[in-house]
Amino acid sequence: MASGTALVYDEEMTTHKLLWSDPVCDIEVPERLSSSYEQLKRYHLVERCVHVPVREGSEEEILLVHSLEHLEVAKRTQTMNEEELKRVSGNYDAFFFHPNTYRCARLAVGATLQLVDAVMSGKVCNGMALVRPPGHHSQRNAANGFCLFNNVAIAAEYAKLKYSLQRILIVDWDVHHGQGIQYLFEEDPSVLYFSWHRYEHQEFWPSLKESDYDAVGLGKGKGFNINLPWNKVGMGNSDYLAAFFHVLLPMAFEFDPELVLVSSGYDSGIGDPEGQMNATPEVFAHLTHFLMQLAHGKLCVILEGGYHLKSLSESICMTVKTLLGDPVAQITGEMAPCLSAIESIQNVRAAHKPYWKWLMYEGKYSSLSSSKYSLCYFILYLRIWGFTFVLNSFLLLLKDAEGNDFFSAVLGFILPVAYSYQPNLTVIAVGPNRSLGINGISLLFALLQGLAESRILAVMEVRSGINLMQSVAKALVGASTPHFGVYVPPTQEKVNKIKILRDQFQQEWKMLQCSGKLSVFIFSSYEYMDVSENFIKYSWIL
Structure with a gap:
């Protein structure tokens, strides 16, 4: 190598x-x-x-x-x-x-x-x-x-x-x-x-x-x-x-x-x-x-x-x-x-838009059936090094994803929100029942290393598997990320989900404002918002 x-x-x-x-x-x-x-x-x-x-x-x-x-x-x-x-x-x-x-x-x-x-x-x-x-x-x-x-x-x-x-x-x-x-x-x-x-x-x-x-x-x-x-x-x-x-x-x-x-x-x-x-x-x-x-x-x-x-x-x-x-x-x-x-x-x-698969549904948004919603938690809280950015079960956003179409979620939502927040530590928790493959998780770790002066903590269950652990370890030490193969575009349903999230949160997280119309918060989509002195928790329906 x-x-x-x-x-x-x-x-x-x-x-x-x-x-x-x-x-x-x-x-x-x-x-x-x-x-x-x-x-x-x-x-x-x-x-x-x-x-x-x-x-x-x-x-x-x-x-x-x-x-x-x-x-x-x-x-x-x-x-x-x-x-x-x-x-x-x-x-x-x-x-x-x-x-x-x-x-x-x-x-x-x-x-x-x-x-x-x-x-x-x-x-x-x-x-x-x-x-x-x-x-x-x-x-x-x-x-x-x-x-x-x-x-x-x-x-x-x-x-x-x-x-x-x-x-x-x-x-x-x-x-x-x-x-x-x-x-x-x-x-x-x-x-x-x-x-x-x-x-x-x-x-x-x-x-x-x-x-x-x-x-x-x-x-x-x-x-x-x-x-x-x-x-x-x-x-x-x-x-x-x-x-x-x-x-x-x-x-x-x-x-x-x-x-x-x-x-x-x-x-x-x-x-x-x-x-x-x-x-x-x-x-x-x-x-x-x-x-x-x-x-x-x-x-x-x-x-x-x-x-x-x-x-x-x-x-x-x-x-x-x-x-x-x-x-x-x-x-x-x-x-x-x-x-x-x-x-x-x-x-x-x-x-x-006419030339790129990732843009094929740009501007085409439809309502989503509530039966197809998934729940995702995005947690921000205060720890020993100040504000800590935790991405835990957000991987549910990628449920039923085919190939590498998770780019639309990571580049269109996760990274803009993370950079808007500018954490002092990034924590990623990965469990054994993940919906994202090894290559996707490794790339996610690599991309998020740009945050918090590259302070990143991986929390992984033993049952996650040795191959995943080795791949994440390589990403953390700067090894080149694995190849993703042929690009698979996001489905229109996936694009719709991310669009809804952007519209909900772009007033708070300004880096989301570059992809889609500017809009006000859609408060009806919140399940709850819990705020305390050292803990802020946002939960929304995907």
């Missing part, structure tokens, strides 16, 4: 720099790499990683996504003087050439492919490549937005070719839309591309209509391009997590990728002058943690943007800590997505 986390870095990539005054490009500085690497050393993270050497990407590898003309233009810049470099740079939108840019860009490609090889060969479980120049804006025949060669797109084509992969997930959490990746894969159903980005109704760069939520892909690629536009600044931790719970993760688990690539731009973090968002470095630990549950843990994180050096370096450290298996940092503050984020999330779900 693969273990360890790769770190790919070479100081030479800091030699790519701007030689003249340009107010658009002057934020893309070498210190983005050097200060981040120094911060990793200060946290003693570098010494804990597996060091993978960089290499140059070959011309053949670059030509997997770029034209020969684009490659030749880049090669010629190596011998140009400053005036010539400035003239060639002016042919592109927000890009600059230095005599060593071509060399650095080839190193960035090679570093990314070295990481893919290390992960796919089993040398490591996951890893991060710190590279410059970034890549997600570059297109087949053009540099764009500080990007010369599209590192992540090349990595996807390389992995498909070398390792015969049929499903690759690319997650782009940079604050800018990675239109270069979208253009390269919008007709390709083997690559699922997800991008959230500052958009402001097409007012923010790159100001493209095709960056909006209704650009779902073309031809056979319809449904495999997911754009989540942020139409206001100030998006925070809860908005990012809501996007994962209610859009990305359900799609990702249905897609079932064999490899996950992250276009990891941290200009979506707090303090960045480009993004103007409020997400703290801790949220990137949680996003990374969720992606580690996919593709047997095969996760490659490749640096894109990020221009506030302190925010950038701290966010990178949070990401690497999580890849190494350290406890996931607690998120503080109110967990309530803003109305603009909710609107964008609902628009994405509506646009992709």
Whole structure:
């Protein structure tokens, strides 16, 4: 079994720099790499990683996504003087050439492919490549937005070719839309591309209509391009997590990728002058943690943007800590997505409804017969470490579930409520008469380890079986979660049950508000509510 986390870095990539005054490009500085690497050393993270050497990407590898003309233009810049470099740079939108840019860009490609090889060969479980120049804006025949060669797109084509992969997930959490990746894969159903980005109704760069939520892909690629536009600044931790719970993760688990690539731009973090968002470095630990549950843990994180050096370096450290298996940092503050984020999330779900099984009953709700209701307890109480979050017999929600359709319950209800509550300890009790299989329980443990700084307590009866205990133990120590097989969509009855629960509790647990209309509590559905100083117990009919 693969273990360890790769770190790919070479100081030479800091030699790519701007030689003249340009107010658009002057934020893309070498210190983005050097200060981040120094911060990793200060946290003693570098010494804990597996060091993978960089290499140059070959011309053949670059030509997997770029034209020969684009490659030749880049090669010629190596011998140009400053005036010539400035003239060639002016042919592109927000890009600059230095005599060593071509060399650095080839190193960035090679570093990314070295990481893919290390992960796919089993040398490591996951890893991060710190590279410059970034890549997600570059297109087949053009540099764009500080990007010369599209590192992540090349990595996807390389992995498909070398390792015969049929499903690759690319997650782009940079604050800018990675239109270069979208253009390269919008007709390709083997690559699922997800991008959230500052958009402001097409007012923010790159100001493209095709960056909006209704650009779902073309031809056979319809449904495999997911754009989540942020139409206001100030998006925070809860908005990012809501996007994962209610859009990305359900799609990702249905897609079932064999490899996950992250276009990891941290200009979506707090303090960045480009993004103007409020997400703290801790949220990137949680996003990374969720992606580690996919593709047997095969996760490659490749640096894109990020221009506030302190925010950038701290966010990178949070990401690497999580890849190494350290406890996931607690998120503080109110967990309530803003109305603009909710609107964008609902628009994405509506646009992709024709293409995804998990959305097939979106908006189609019917009344449920009371004879089919089950009882579920959701218990919150005060213990030695403060508020403790207990998920006990909620598994009854999954009664009569087929295959892995429990995702709708876990992602659509359990995780949003848990993150709304932000416990200091997570306790999961599993009995022998469970309705959920070993793989489902193991994944549940893994997903909930993102809470309470990974403080999680498993309470299991001896009769639960040695296989289940071993599987849960592996999940608790960070082993990759078992494969779920072919995705089975939830039944309409299951969707209805979860919809009723969301409507009942979304006023109290704000993270539920991103999937379905906002509504008031339905008090008639409560069996009882018992409140005391140290004990709060909610009981409802499922």
